[in-house]
Amino acid sequence: MTTLLQASDLTRKYGDSIAVDAVSFELEEHTATALIGPNGAGKTTTLSMLAGLVSPSQGAIRFSDNEKKDIRSIIGFLPQYPKFFPWLSALEFTEMAARLSGVDTRQAIRDAKNTLEFVGLGDAMNKKTGTFSGGMKQRLGLAQAIVHKPKLLLLDEPVSALDPVGRRQVMDLLKELQQETTILYSTHILNDAEEMTDQLLFLRQGKLVEQGSLNEVRARYAEPRIIIEFESLQELQRFTKATEWKVTSKGLIASIDVQTEGVDISSILSVLCTGLFMVRKVERQTASLEEIFMKVAVI
Ligand code: ATP
Numbered sequence: 001m002t003t004l005l006q007a008s009d010l011t012r013k014y015g016d017s018i019a020v021d022a023v024s025f026e027l028e029e030h031t032a033t034a035l036i037g038p039n040g041a042g043k044t045t046t047l048s049m050l051a052g053l054v055s056p057s058q059g060a061i062r063f064s065d066n067e068k069k070d071i072r073s074i075i076g077f078l079p080q081y082p083k084f085f086p087w088l089s090a091l092e093f094t095e096m097a098a099r100l101s102g103v104d105t106r107q108a109i110r111d112a113k114n115t116l117e118f119v120g121l122g123d124a125m126n127k128k129t130g131t132f133s134g135g136m137k138q139r140l141g142l143a144q145a146i147v148h149k150p151k152l153l154l155l156d157e158p159v160s161a162l163d164p165v166g167r168r169q170v171m172d173l174l175k176e177l178q179q180e181t182t183i184l185y186s187t188h189i190l191n192d193a194e195e196m197t198d199q200l201l202f203l204r205q206g207k208l209v210e211q212g213s214l215n216e217v218r219a220r221y222a223e224p225r226i227i228i229e230f231e232s233l234q235e236l237q238r239f240t241k242a243t244e245w246k247v248t249s250k251g252l253i254a255s256i257d258v259q260t261e262g263v264d265i266s267s268i269l270s271v272l273c274t275g276l277f278m279v280r281k282v283e284r285q286t287a288s289l290e291e292i293f294m295k296v297a298v299i
Contacts, residue, residue, distance in 0.1 A: 082141030086130025
């Protein structure tokens with residue numbers, strides 16, 4: 001793996017408040033990193049610093065081998081609320097974005113057309129952006145961010161404004177893009193983070209409170225447990241009385257913590273069989289990303 005970018009001690013202050021507080025991480029080439037955190041955690045500020053839109057109060061951002069190039073040619077940025085000139089067509093806007101990123105005029109027209117086809121706006125490329133729906137604008141935002149083939153693609157909540165179909169389509173596009181570029185994106189949608197991520201960065205009140213691959217983070221917060229769904233409350237109570245394990249229950253469902261109680265599913269099954277308990281379901285569960293998020297990112 002080759003490191004594309006190193007952010008060290010990245011900090012942004014606004015007056016007395018600290019939006020991003022000494023955050024350090026690395027991005028490896030051709031990986032996708034999800035920046036996760038509740039509202040106000042500092043995701044947009046972090047992305048804006050990397051995009052060169054906000055200057056850090058402290059800390060450094062180092063690109064591995066592009067120090068001397070214009071940052072706009074290396075980075076593509078999709079803001080949370082992209083804005084367009086309503087009187088320009090999608091093609092004119094995308095071509096302008098390419099040229100502003102250093103692509104020459106002829107190449108810019110070709111690249112703009114190809115990119116608009118890629119994001120699914122081929123048929124709408126000559127329409128004025130003022131007539132575009134929210135989903136079309138999001139695709140156009142993606143087009144202007146990728147038209148110059150950036151090494152690093154920064155996306156601020158790229159799918160949060162989309163309906164489920166649009167979200168699916170854009171997620172598929174992003175997965176395709178990951179073959180060619182490095183992606184850092186913020187999201188509240190944990191299923192998306194689960195689907196496309198090599199690294200998770202959890203921010204809380206400006207601080208990086210957890211980081212690692214999905215598997216690493218899962219392993220740290222897995223809390224494996226065995227869940228038993230009983231046929232009736234009486235059956236659940238009979239089971240609770242019959243065992244020495246600590247059982248927590250909700251409705252007809254009993255839950256036993258695998259680690260603290262030192263149990264495995266076979267020992268539980270043998271107790272269930274011995275007592276002829278009427279059960280609907282027995283399964284091993286681990287914390288979902290949603291539960292991990294609540295623990296890590298929310299106080
Ligand atoms: P959201 O999920 O709601 O978009 P976020 O994680 O992207 O939130 P930021 O927008 O980075 O969070 O904001 C982090 C903190 O910095 C917030 O407390 C916000 O109010 C503050 N902040 C951001 N921009 C400015 C600014 N220009 N002036 C003052 N405070 C700011």
